Amino acid sequence: METRTNTLDVKKIRQDFPILQREVHPGVPLVYLDSTATSQKPAQVIDAMDRYYRYTNANIHRGIHVLAEESTADYEAARQKVAQFIGAESPRQVIFTRNTTESINLVAYSWGRRHLNKGDVIILTEMEHHSNLVPWQMLAQERELRLEFIPVTEDGLLDLTAYPALLDFKPRMVAFTQMSNVLGTINPAKDMIALAHQAGAITLVDAAQSAPHLPVDVQDLDADFFAFSAHKMCGPTGIGVLYGKKELLESMPPFLGGGDMIKRVQLRSFAPNELPHKFEAGTPSIAEAIGLGAAVDYLTEIGMDKVESHEKEIIAYALERLEEIPGVKVFGPEAAKKGGVASFTLSSIHPHDVSQILDRHGIAIRAGHHCAMPLHEKFGLPATARASFYLYSTREEVDKLADSLYEVRKIFGM
Amino acid sequence: MDDLYREIIIDRYKNPIYRGSVNPHDIAFEDDNPLCGDHIRIEVRVNENGIVEQAAFDGHGCAISQAAADLLMETIIGKTIEEVKQITKDDILDMLGLELGPVRLKCALLSLKVLKAGVYGLGEATDDLVE
Ligand SMILES: Cc1ncc(COP(=O)(O)O)c(C=O)c1O
Secondary structure, three states, X not given: XXXXXXXXXXXXXXXXXXXHHOEEEOOEEOEEXXXXXXXXXXXXXXXXXXXXXXXXXXXXXXXXXXXXXXHHHXXXXXXXXXXXXXXXXOHHHEEEEOXXXXXXXXXXXXXXHHHOOOXXXXXXXXXXXXXXXXXXXXXXXXXXXXXXXXOEOOOOOXXXXXXXXXXXXXXXXXXXEOEOOOOOEEOOHHHHHHHHHHOOOEEEEEOOOHHHHOOOOHHHHOOOEEEEEHHHOOOOOOOEEEEEOHHHHHHOOOOOOOOOOEEEEEOOEEEEOOOOHHHOOOOXXXXXXXXXXXXHHHHHHHOXXXXXXXXXXXXXXXXXXXXXXXXXXXXXXXXXXXXXXXXXXXXXXXXXXXXXXXXXXXXXXXXXXXXXXXXXXXXXXXXXXXXXXXXXXXXXXXXXXXXXXXXXXXXXXX | OOHHHOHHHHHHHHOOOOEOOOOOOXXXXXXXXXXXXXXXXXXXXXXXXXXXXXXXXXXXXXXXXXXXXXXXXXXXXXXXXXXXXXXXXXXXXXXXXXXXOHHHHHHHHHHHHHHHHHHOOOOOOOHHHHO
16 A cells, blocks of 8 residues: 655655645644635745845836846746746737636637637636636627637546537637646646647636646647646745747737737827737736746746646545545546546535634645635635645644544534 | 634535525525635525525535535524624624634625625625625
């Protein structure tokens, strides 16, 4: 049973995360199993941001003084690091946004409004996070578009047998998550994109969960748009990324107007700036971009393949421990087909109650619909409890989770 | 050990006394807490003197939301509508014997919110009813 295949030094990694050293109640250490919502941050990231504010802080671009030049260089270096991390051809294709949600909205507003008209079809899936659902619903309402959905099977996979028939509608856009934040399902993005392209569609990959947890390569995937958030991958909140193919980004009108996104402004007109600045109006989150750059350095040094295999091992063990507990039902596919996410119910006990009791033991999980109400409706549940794992998660933490779930049963008289 | 799950809460959650419906009723209202999917419906009958004669709730959700609803029904029976209007957040917390963080507070106060929206004859249950 104890075959340890990964080579991550988790003990050493945990030392990098100051928050993992804290107690959440007197004498009760933190067991953080909520990384799918947001990850913890290593000292390397916190220090990079701290250093920026203590030493380099200045507004970027246009300033001709040492601080302005250094901060501009650091901000653009972060963009370069991100480009490399996702395998983009050029850093010009990496646009800094606030988060995944804003990245997707940017595409819906700018690309969608320019290219989509009444009757056009957009394909989504039933496992989307609200952030890859609502922007398209808003656009569909405005432009009278049609939304179609790839169904989810009982075992939490996309039912791809339904996909070809949907592609026969000649969709203009296929937008889907590469990894579900509820089921953990890892979708075959590369194949789905290839099929979409054959049908003449543009693709958007919601990489909010995949970029932090798997090696990703936008060119290998041939993704047209690719969106993710720094805060789920050891970076700070307030910064996210939209990658896009150059011709697409160039064909799109600006999203927000203001400083930085322009080349020239006259009283009644403007000429937009080049990529990526065209989509970065106003003073951006400079410290956060630098923090993201540090997070990318951190993950790259460890190796995303090792992060992935560590999580595979943890989730396999977690499923084994959870499924042995009477009354526990875990949603989603078998461990081999998913990332480090386990959404579950425990008999008829409400997930809030489960989470509250686990919290007494220092265990942080999430309870609710995880911003995927339609998916929960599909499974006939108002809410689930979700434990999720990352590079700092340990088997001992899984054991604490399992032991505490027995305790929940006891409190509820089971 | 777990003060949040004092016996009364688990007991009222598992064996509610006032779960059901009131027929006929004078006041009925329902709402849910979209954060967690808790749902509460409350029905109340008021006699000619403006006193609550019967009250019941139905719905589903976490132990705290359901136990709070059951205890609230018990509290209002025999009270005048004017007295019911005076019930506050603190009364609910006293009843439960709990201190709750902002997320769980919403669970505990859902039934009061629903009750007040019904009593005031409002179209919508809003948070300011229980602040
Ligand atoms: C799959 C998925 N998509 C999108 C998002 C939205 O990310 P953010 O809130 O950072 O915009 C999340 C975060 O929960 C997610 O898990």
